[in-house]
Amino acid sequence: MRFVSPEAYAKTLVASVQEYSLLCAQAIGDVFSRPRYMADIYTQMDSIGVGSLPIVVLTGFFTGCVLALQAAVSLKEFGAVNMTGELVTLSMVKELGPVLTGLMVSGRNASGMASELGSMKVSEQIDAMRALGTDPVRKLVTPRLVATVFMLFFLTIISDACGIAGGAFVSVAMLKLNAGTFFHTGYMSLVHGDVVEGLVKPLFSGFIIATIGCYYGLRTTGGTRGVGQSTTQAVVASSVIIILVDFLVTQLMIGIFGR
Amino acid sequence: MAETVMSPQMSEFLASGQPMLEFENVSIGFEGHQVLSEVSFSVAHGETRILLGPAGGGKSVLMKLANGLLEPDSGEIRVFGRSLQAMKERDMYEMRAHIGMVFQESALFDSLNVEDNVAYRLEEEHVDPQEIHARVLEALSFVELDKAIDKYPSELSGGMRRRVSIARAIIGRPDLILYDSPTGGLDPITSMTIIELVLKQRDVSRTTCLLITHRLQDAFTLATHRYNMQEHHMEPIPNHGIDPSTRFLVLNEGKVVFDGATLELTHTQDPWLKEYIE
Numbered sequence: 001m002r003f004v005s006p007e008a009y010a011k012t013l014v015a016s017v018q019e020y021s022l023l024c025a026q027a028i029g030d031v032f033s034r035p036r037y038m039a040d041i042y043t044q045m046d047s048i049g050v051g052s053l054p055i056v057v058l059t060g061f062f063t064g065c066v067l068a069l070q071a072a073v074s075l076k077e078f079g080a081v082n083m084t085g086e087l088v089t090l091s092m093v094k095e096l097g098p099v100l101t102g103l104m105v106s107g108r109n110a111s112g113m114a115s116e117l118g119s120m121k122v123s124e125q126i127d128a129m130r131a132l133g134t135d136p137v138r139k140l141v142t143p144r145l146v147a148t149v150f151m152l153f154f155l156t157i158i159s160d161a162c163g164i165a166g167g168a169f170v171s172v173a174m175l176k177l178n179a180g181t182f183f184h185t186g187y188m189s190l191v192h193g194d195v196v197e198g199l200v201k202p203l204f205s206g207f208i209i210a211t212i213g214c215y216y217g218l219r220t221t222g223g224t225r226g227v228g229q230s231t232t233q234a235v236v237a238s239s240v241i242i243i244l245v246d247f248l249v250t251q252l253m254i255g256i257f258g259r
Numbered sequence: 260m261a262e263t264v265m266s267p268q269m270s271e272f273l274a275s276g277q278p279m280l281e282f283e284n285v286s287i288g289f290e291g292h293q294v295l296s297e298v299s300f301s302v303a304h305g306e307t308r309i310l311l312g313p314a315g316g317g318k319s320v321l322m323k324l325a326n327g328l329l330e331p332d333s334g335e336i337r338v339f340g341r342s343l344q345a346m347k348e349r350d351m352y353e354m355r356a357h358i359g360m361v362f363q364e365s366a367l368f369d370s371l372n373v374e375d376n377v378a379y380r381l382e383e384e385h386v387d388p389q390e391i392h393a394r395v396l397e398a399l400s401f402v403e404l405d406k407a408i409d410k411y412p413s414e415l416s417g418g419m420r421r422r423v424s425i426a427r428a429i430i431g432r433p434d435l436i437l438y439d440s441p442t443g444g445l446d447p448i449t450s451m452t453i454i455e456l457v458l459k460q461r462d463v464s465r466t467t468c469l470l471i472t473h474r475l476q477d478a479f480t481l482a483t484h485r486y487n488m489q490e491h492h493m494e495p496i497p498n499h500g501i502d503p504s505t506r507f508l509v510l511n512e513g514k515v516v517f518d519g520a521t522l523e524l525t526h527t528q529d530p531w532l533k534e535y536i537e
Contacts, residue, residue: 120368127328128366132380132427133352 019219023137024211030135030142040143048109048144049151053158055104060159063096064088064166072175082181088167089186093198097160099246102205105152106238110213113144114234117217118227126218141214149206156202193257197250204245212238277340278303279435279467280325285334287320294320295513297334302435302469305504307461309478310471312510313535318471319363321510322439325469326360327351339434356384359428359436363443365420367412373399373423374408380431398426402456418449425456429464436460438470442477454480455493461504462486475536481505482521509535 004012030036071087117140120126129136164186171177216234220226278301285298294317302308310318323329324336327343336343338354346354367376374395375382381391399405402422412420421441428436438457442450454477460466462485472478480493482505487494496502507524509517509532517524517532527533 123369124362124364124366125368127323128360128362128368130328130352131326131355131358131360131362132383133355134379134383135348135352 020211020215023141023215023218024207026137027141027145027211027214030138031146035138037139037143040139041146044143044147045151047112048105048147049155052105052108052151052155055108056101056155056159057162059100059104060092060097060162061166061169063100064092064163064168065170067091067096067163068167068170068175072171072177081175082177083185084167084171084175084177085182085184085186086189088171088182089164090189090194092160092163092167093190094194095198095246095250097163098156098198098201098205099243101152101156101159102202102209102242102246103239105148105155106205106209106242107235109148110209110216110234110238111231113210113213114217114220115227115231117214118220118230121218121220122223122226136218141210141218144214145207145210148210149203152202152206152209153199156198160198191257191259193253193259197253197257200253201246201249204249205242208241208245209238212241272340273304275340278337279306279339280469281335281337282321282324283335283337285321285324285331285336287317287324287329287331293513295324295331295510298510298513298515299334300508300515300518302467304467305465306467307481307502307505308469309481309505309507310469310510311473311475311478311507311535312516314473316510317513318510319439322360322437322469322471326355326358326437356380356431357434359431359433361421361424361428361436361438361441363439365412365417365424367420367423367427369412372409372411373404373415376412376423377426377430379427394430395426398430399423401429401459402426416449418445418452421445421449421453422456425453425460429460429466432464433466436466436468438468440471440473442472442474450474450477451480455486457481458484458493459486463488478507479521511535 067088068084071084072081075081075083075087117126120129120140126136126140129139164183167186168179168182171182172179213234216230216237220230222229280302282298282300286296287294298317298321300308310321312318320329324331325338327336327338327346330344339357341354343351343354368379371379374392377395377398378391381394386394395408396405399408402425404419404422404426407415407419407423412423415423425441441453441457445453457468457470458481461468461481470481482501483495483499484493485496485502486492501521503520506520507517508515509524511531516529517527524532524536527536
């Protein structure tokens with residue numbers, strides 16, 4: 001194993017942050033200028049959004065189921081089992097829906113982007129694209145960024161709905177609770193700030209997934225082994241950053257809405 | 260291929276008599292290793308410049324520098340009279356519209372079929388689809404690969420991929436073509452087919468080109484042969500003639516060790532160069 005001096009490591013880290021920031025700035029800037037690759041945006045929306053639908057639906061549904069089961073056990077001790085709906089709904093909308101959807105989409109798409117762009121990089125297709133007069137960031141990164149941010153927003157709403165449906169299913173079928181009570185307490189517990197919080201988080205997660213996936217893909221070196229490394233790094237980095245940013249956004253939202 | 264249609268700016272540039280490509284004291288290194296140092300040379304209009312040298316000598320890096328895909332650490336590169344260092348990335352993309360490049364491993368887009376690969380540049384320029392299709396057919400018939408139009412790169416042999424790559428490079432009717440080891444890794448017969456295509460492009464369109472090769476026989480074939488347009492094949496230039504527009508540049512360990520014409524190279528007294536050629 002090769003050891004790197006702290007100075008060299010720090011320099012590499014700062015250079016990586018700089019490269020990532022420049023990539024993000026360029027990808028955002030390209031959204032507002034021509035040419036725009038609309039066909040690529042729609043293709044990515046289909047691949048990222050529609051393609052991720054099954055895992056998001058299943059994850060959301062079973063998370064809601066588990067949440068209802070676990071909540072009922074704890075709430076039973078306080079004689080508050082009727083509040084299961086409130087707990088499931090609040091947890092799904094504010095936290096679990098956005099974070100789990102982000103992590104699921106990250107696992108599926110950040111890895112996909114890193115491996116696809118990484119393979120293109122090591123086989124000189126990115127250089128060929130530049131040589132043919134196309135800006136790879138505009139053609140490859142911006143459509144993925146737009147598609148991920150846009151689709152993750154709706155995937156999170158679907159995940160929230162499936163989670164609440166899963167919670168309701170367990171509450172009614174297994175805990176023998178009243179469905180009306182479940183939905184009523186859940187609905188009444190939500191305030192405007194909770195919904196805003198739950199819908200702001202996927203915007204950040206989508207941005208992180210696309211930019212981290214593309215960043216690691218575009219900096220791939222070292223053949224097929226390098227592609228594998230980039231893919232792993234992209235998933236690890238995007239997952240950690242999603243949770244970190246989730247913490248920061250939650251803190252911010254508590255500061256704004258007071259809950 | 261049809262004759263190159265020149266833009267007014269390009270005609271004006273050519274009238275000025277400046278070289279198509281100029282390197283002036285260009286140096287570049289990676290992770291403390293100097294790859295090119297103080298490289299200077301120029302390529303005139305209509306010239307075929309063959310780049311020779313041992314593997315790892317910086318030839319492919321030089322090719323990428325010429326197309327602005329890499330930035331030098333020092334020195335200046337001028338393409339069509341304009342300094343690449345003074346250009347913004349956006350201007351660089353416009354400049355590349357006049358340059359065709361054939362990559363070492365073809366670098367075809369593996370998710371696109373042959374037609375879309377070849378048409379890529381024209382589609383980016385929003386050319387009329389009917390014209391695109393006609394020009395793709397023209398380019399593919401030039402490389403004698405019109406039957407492979409619907410195939411994907413994974414279905415093609417190495418030589419076929421190289422030919423598609425040439426078709427993709429010439430479809431935009433470039434003023435300068437960069438060939439990065441077009442015969443690398445190919446068997447001698449397929450290599451000769453590729454060299455014939457390079458020669459055909461040179462003699463039909465008179466396009467300036469810079470070509471890297473590891474095979475000396477390919478280099479000397481280019482210098483001693485011409486394309487017979489009536490009989491559609493390559494033939495030796497009569498009376499042991501040598502193509503005057505073909506010149507050589509030899510790199511060794513990142514430095515230029517030879518820059519001159521064919522006969523100067525074959526009659527060199529430099530011991531390293533003599534050994535390399537022999």
